[in-house]
Amino acid sequence: MFNISAGYWLRIKGLERKKLQFAILVIIPILLLFLVLRIIPVFGTFYLSLYRWHLIKPDRPFIGLENFSRIMIDKNFRIALFNTTNFTIIVVSISVTLALLLALALEKKTRLGGWYEFAYFLPVVIPMVPVSMIWKWMYDTTYGIINILLKAIGLSPVGWLTEPKIALYSIIIMSIWKVLGYYMVLFLVGLRNIPVEYYEAARIDGAGGWQLFKNITFPLLKRMTLYICVIATIQNYNVFTQVYVMTTGSQAAPMAAVRVLVYEIYQNGFRYFKMGYASAQVVVLFAIVMIISLIYFKVFKIEDD
Amino acid sequence: MKKQAKKYLRNWYHLPLLFGALIMLFAFVWMFLSAFKTEQEILAVPPTIFPVKPVLNNFVQVYNRIPIFRYFINSGLVAGISTIFVLVTSAFAGAVFAKYSFPFKNVLFIIILGTTMVPFECYMIPFYIMVSKAGLVDTYTGIISPLIISSFGIFLMRQHVASIPDALMDAARIDGCSELGVFWNVILPLSKSTLSALAIFSFMFGWAFFVWPLIITNSADHFVMEVGLTMFQNQYTVEYGPLMAGTSLSVIPLLLVFIFLRRNIISGMTISGMKY
Numbered sequence: 001m002f003n004i005s006a007g008y009w010l011r012i013k014g015l016e017r018k019k020l021q022f023a024i025l026v027i028i029p030i031l032l033l034f035l036v037l038r039i040i041p042v043f044g045t046f047y048l049s050l051y052r053w054h055l056i057k058p059d060r061p062f063i064g065l066e067n068f069s070r071i072m073i074d075k076n077f078r079i080a081l082f083n084t085t086n087f088t089i090i091v092v093s094i095s096v097t098l099a100l101l102l103a104l105a106l107e108k109k110t111r112l113g114g115w116y117e118f119a120y121f122l123p124v125v126i127p128m129v130p131v132s133m134i135w136k137w138m139y140d141t142t143y144g145i146i147n148i149l150l151k152a153i154g155l156s157p158v159g160w161l162t163e164p165k166i167a168l169y170s171i172i173i174m175s176i177w178k179v180l181g182y183y184m185v186l187f188l189v190g191l192r193n194i195p196v197e198y199y200e201a202a203r204i205d206g207a208g209g210w211q212l213f214k215n216i217t218f219p220l221l222k223r224m225t226l227y228i229c230v231i232a233t234i235q236n237y238n239v240f241t242q243v244y245v246m247t248t249g250s251q252a253a254p255m256a257a258v259r260v261l262v263y264e265i266y267q268n269g270f271r272y273f274k275m276g277y278a279s280a281q282v283v284v285l286f287a288i289v290m291i292i293s294l295i296y297f298k299v300f301k302i303e304d305d
Numbered sequence: 306m307k308k309q310a311k312k313y314l315r316n317w318y319h320l321p322l323l324f325g326a327l328i329m330l331f332a333f334v335w336m337f338l339s340a341f342k343t344e345q346e347i348l349a350v351p352p353t354i355f356p357v358k359p360v361l362n363n364f365v366q367v368y369n370r371i372p373i374f375r376y377f378i379n380s381g382l383v384a385g386i387s388t389i390f391v392l393v394t395s396a397f398a399g400a401v402f403a404k405y406s407f408p409f410k411n412v413l414f415i416i417i418l419g420t421t422m423v424p425f426e427c428y429m430i431p432f433y434i435m436v437s438k439a440g441l442v443d444t445y446t447g448i449i450s451p452l453i454i455s456s457f458g459i460f461l462m463r464q465h466v467a468s469i470p471d472a473l474m475d476a477a478r479i480d481g482c483s484e485l486g487v488f489w490n491v492i493l494p495l496s497k498s499t500l501s502a503l504a505i506f507s508f509m510f511g512w513a514f515f516v517w518p519l520i521i522t523n524s525a526d527h528f529v530m531e532v533g534l535t536m537f538q539n540q541y542t543v544e545y546g547p548l549m550a551g552t553s554l555s556v557i558p559l560l561l562v563f564i565f566l567r568r569n570i571i572s573g574m575t576i577s578g579m580k581y
Contacts, residue, residue, distance in 0.1 A: 015478070022484035023405035030398045031413065033454050037432075038420050044431025055434075102325070105318045112319070118567060119326035122333065125563040125570070127513035129531040130552040133538060134336045137545045143348050145335060152351070177329070189575050230422070238426045241515045249538040262426050262516075269430050270520050279430050286427050293422075 049283045053276030060276070067280035077281060079256065080264040081288075083168055087175070087260065088236040095176045096183055096228055103187035104217075120181035128178065132245035135174045136161065140251055161246060164257035171242055171258060178242075179235070183228050190224030191217070226300040230293050237289050238262050261285050333556075339549040340364070347546050363550035367537075370547070372525060373554060376533035381558070382445060383518070383529055384511030387452035391507040392500055394454050399462020400492050404474065414463070421456045425517065433520060447521045448529070452511050458503050465499040466492055502573025505566055512559060530555045 049067055053060045071077050106116055123131060138145050139160035147157035160170040198216050207215065240262040247253050247263075261281065269278030339347060341359040346352075367373055401407070402414050425432075432451060441447035469492060477487045493500075518529045528536065537551055563570065 018484060019405055020407060023401045023407040026397045026401045027407060027413075030394055030454070030459075033394065034417065034420075034456075036435075037451060037454055038423070038428070038456070039416075041428035041431040041435065042420075042423060044434070045428050048431060048434075055437075102322070105322055112322075116322055116326055117571065119329045121567070121571070122563065123329055125509060125559055126333070126556050127515070127531055127559065129513075129515055129534050130336075130556050131332070133534065133548060133552050134332045137339065137549060138332065138335065140545070143350070143352075143545070145352065148350065148352055177332075181329070185571060185574050192575075234422060234424055238424045240426065244515075244519075245535055245538070248535065265426070265430075266516070266520075270433070275430050275434065282427055282430065286423075 045279045045282050045286075048276050048279035051276040053274075053279070055273035055275055063276075067277050068284070070277065071280055071284060076259060077261075077264060080259045080261045081284075083259055084237055084239065084261045087168065087172055087239055088233060090169075090172050091175050091179070091236045092229065092232045095180050096225070096232060098176070099180055099183035099228070100187050100221075100225075102180070102184045103191055104213075106184070106188060107191045117185070120184055122181070123178045124181045124185075128241040129245055131178055132174070132242045135170075135242075136246055136249075136251070139170055161251065161253040164254050167246075167253035167257045171246060171253070175236070175239065175242060179232070183232065186224060186228050187221070190221050194220045222300055226296055229296050233292050233296075234289055237285060237292075240266065336549050336556075337553050339545060340553040342546060344544070344546055363546040364554070366544075366547040367551045367554065370540075371533055371537050371551070373533070373551065375526065376528055376530040376555075377558075379445075379527060380512050380530040383448050383452070383514070384508045386445075387449050387511040388504050388507045390449075390453035391455045391458045392504055395458030395462045395503060396493065396496065396500065397488070398459045399464075400466045400488055402459065402463040403466035404469075404471070404492075417456045417459055421460060425451060429517065429520065432517075436521060443522050443524055443527055445527065448518050448527065451517060452507075452514065455503075455507060458507065461499060461503055462496065465496055469495050498569075498572075502569050505562065505570055506573060509559060509562065 050062060050064060051060050052063050052066075102120065106113055141147060141157060141159050141162055144160070146160065150157055158166060161167050194217065198220075199212060202212055202216055239260050243258050243260050243263050244266075247255050247258060262285075265278045265281045265285070268274045268281065338354065338356060340363050341356040341361070342353070343356075343358070343360050343362065346357060398417075402410065436442060436447045436450060439447075441450070473491050473495075474487050477491050482490060512529075513531065514529075515531045518532050519535070522528055522532060525533070525536070534551055534555055538548060
């Protein structure tokens with residue numbers, strides 16, 4: 001980089017030189033921060049995944065891909081991978097679909113629009129920890145409001161968090177509730193960017209509601225939908241906080257039933273200090289998310305323009 | 306009559322919308338109501354909706370058991386300081402990426418943009434090792450360190466500054482401004498709305514950040530609100546009254562931010578979403 005900029009230096013003068021000087025003075029500290037706080041740690045994860053790296057033990061041998069072959073036969077990891085995938089598929093598909101429907105309904109500015117926006121976006125703004133605690137209280141088998149309402153309408157109560165088969169789905173319901181508003185607002189942004197003229201022209205040609213959606217709204221929303229699907233997948237594959245809160249303390253969900261990848265990584269890395277092994281798990285998680293994102297790009301067939 | 310009926314039918318979608326909105330709000334209403342109930346009332350079947358005799362005992366319990374004000378200050382410090390850093394780094398980097406040329410600019414920008422897609426969980430282990438080698442475990446510097454730059458912020462600011470006409474910057478140069486002067490007198494004043502949206506985002510993000518403070522802090526003096534709350538939950542058996550009181554207190558700052566700055570938040574998402 002410096003060789004090339006030195007070349008520049010000789011050829012340019014005056015204002016151009018002052019501008020380049022400013023740009024380089026500004027960008028170098030920022031790039032250094034970036035290098036230390038992002039790039040090096042990301043590569044560090046790949047590096048550590050090839051080592052047996054215990055925080056306390058000074059002997060940290062290079063073991064090649066041994067961590068990865070251990071992951072293949074790790075029962076907890078397999079459970080976590082299955083649960084997280086299950087969680088992500090359900091949360092992403094339901095919340096993205098509902099968010100699109102909501103955005104379509106809210107697109108027209110109505111008198112109640114602002115209130116709806118407020119209500120649906122509120123869970124997005126409130127952090128996951130308090131939200132998980134509220135839901136834990138509402139899910140309580142004996143005193144929780146949800147079971148009391150169920151009993152009131154004649155249904156039998158459900159062990160929302162205590163029943164191993166149900167616990168993951170309870171966390172899924174809560175997570176959909178939490179992220180719905182975020183994807184809704186993103187869809188609204190996409191919808192409001194579609195020029196009104198397109199619709200007008202199509203209406204003159206006699207297109208009806210469904211045709212308008214199929215031929216104008218949906219194709220022009222493709223980019224935004226792709227973006228939402230990618231961030232939703234990344235976000236949900238990294239689910240941690242709600243699982244952490246709902247499985248600790250009393251009246252909590254059984255860990256085995258809701259074990260997820262980041263929890264597994266957290267435990268291996270920061271409870272047992274097996275940081276090499278935990279890093280290998282991160283690499284697997286990273287690879288899965290990358291592959292899914294690439295599939296999205298293929299499915300949505302977006303040409304770079 | 307028929308016209309009237311048709312009008313109502315056309316607005317049928319308000320029914321599910323309203324129902325959904327009530328579900329969204331209910332959890333928070335229930336939290337606040339529970340916080341004012343006595344222990345007997347909380348566990349009463351059938352439950353009361355509004356507290357029969359509202360009490361503040363739950364809040365007193367919270368105050369006596371955990372240093373909740375300390376948690377407030379810690380969360381405020383972490384979110385506030387990281388926001389200032391993010392604003393400064395994003396404004397400078399955004400301006401330079403939008404309006405100046407330098408070697409490898411495009412490659413560097415793509416790398417920065419790429420890291421917006423890498424969640425913190427993907428590099429938290431090496432980050433922890435780095436921070437612990439630097440002796441910063443259980444310090445404010447340690448908690449704030451991953452938050453001081455934001456690739457999203459740089460991206461947002463670059464998109465915004467790109468829309469500022471070059472002519473304005475040139476006019477300032479003719480008036481004798483240095484490049485720093487151009488940044489200070491032209492770019493910053495024209496970026497107020499984007500910067501305030503970015504400030505709200507990074508404050509909310511810093512406040513809600515959970516996994517890192519959980520890992521890096523181990524003394525109550527440095528717990529942020531979110532970590533303190535989970536510790537509070539883990540220490541005691543089911544006592545939903547005090548727990549809901551603590552939760553209610555903890556959400557007040559972000560609730561206020563949301564109530565007063567909702568327009569900015571949504572328009573900030575519009576700025577960032579539009580350019581994708």
